[in-house]
Amino acid sequence: MTDRAQPDVQGLRTLLDRLDSDLHCAAGKYYRLVGILTIFIENRATSDIDSDELARKVLDIVAAKLAQGEDIQNVQAYSFGVAKNLVSAQTRKSISDLLDRSFVSGIRDDRQANFEAIAKELEEDCRRKCLELLPAERRDLIVRYYQTSLQSKRYREELARELSIGVEALCNRISRIKSKLNECYRRCVRARRNNAISW
Numbered sequence: 001m002t003d004r005a006q007p008d009v010q011g012l013r014t015l016l017d018r019l020d021s022d023l024h025c026a027a028g029k030y031y032r033l034v035g036i037l038t039i040f041i042e043n044r045a046t047s048d049i050d051s052d053e054l055a056r057k058v059l060d061i062v063a064a065k066l067a068q069g070e071d072i073q074n075v076q077a078y079s080f081g082v083a084k085n086l087v088s089a090q091t092r093k094s095i096s097d098l099l100d101r102s103f104v105s106g107i108r109d110d111r112q113a114n115f116e117a118i119a120k121e122l123e124e125d126c127r128r129k130c131l132e133l134l135p136a137e138r139r140d141l142i143v144r145y146y147q148t149s150l151q152s153k154r155y156r157e158e159l160a161r162e163l164s165i166g167v168e169a170l171c172n173r174i175s176r177i178k179s180k181l182n183e184c185y186r187r188c189v190r191a192r193r194n195n196a197i198s199w
Contacts (some may be wrong), residue, residue, distance in 0.1 A: 011067030
């Protein structure tokens with residue numbers, strides 16, 4: 001991938017000002033937005049795409065549009081619109097082609113659809129992170145249980161025997177793990193939404 005062109009300075013200043021009137025807070029929101037866009041792109045792009053690089057390109061485009069006087073009502077929602085268009089076109093064009101002015105000219109500031117996409121990305125990332133935070137033994141148990149046990153009473157019995165516990169004790173253990181995961185998930189989603197969406 002070629003080096004990213006330097007963003008328009010005036011556009012970047014305008015973008016930061018739109019994110020927050022305080023420069024320090026605006027910088028923090030800029031990097032949080034880069035992070036969320038990166039997750040969004042990773043879950044949609046092919047492996048040869050540098051998601052972080054593309055996320056920054058997205059914000060360069062948004063900054064340039066602001067510098068040109070584009071009336072962008074919601075910077076975050078617009079950014080996800082740009083990202084969706086770039087990712088969907090990646091299989092047909094090179095990154096340099098994607099930055100062509102005619103390609104981004106039709107992007108709509110579709111707030112509701114983009115907020116839903118943002119929320120879904122945050123939720124999926126929280127589920128993954130909370131699962132990763134579990135000790136390996138518990139993570140393996142909950143994954144095995146939900147992959148097979150819900151459909152197979154016999155498998156639940158076999159799993160309980162393997163652990164040298166009764167089926168009821170197995171279900172209680174699974175219930176405790178689920179409670180911890182749910183608590184972690186709720187905290188994570190609440191924190192992510194506060195930091196990333198409710199500006």
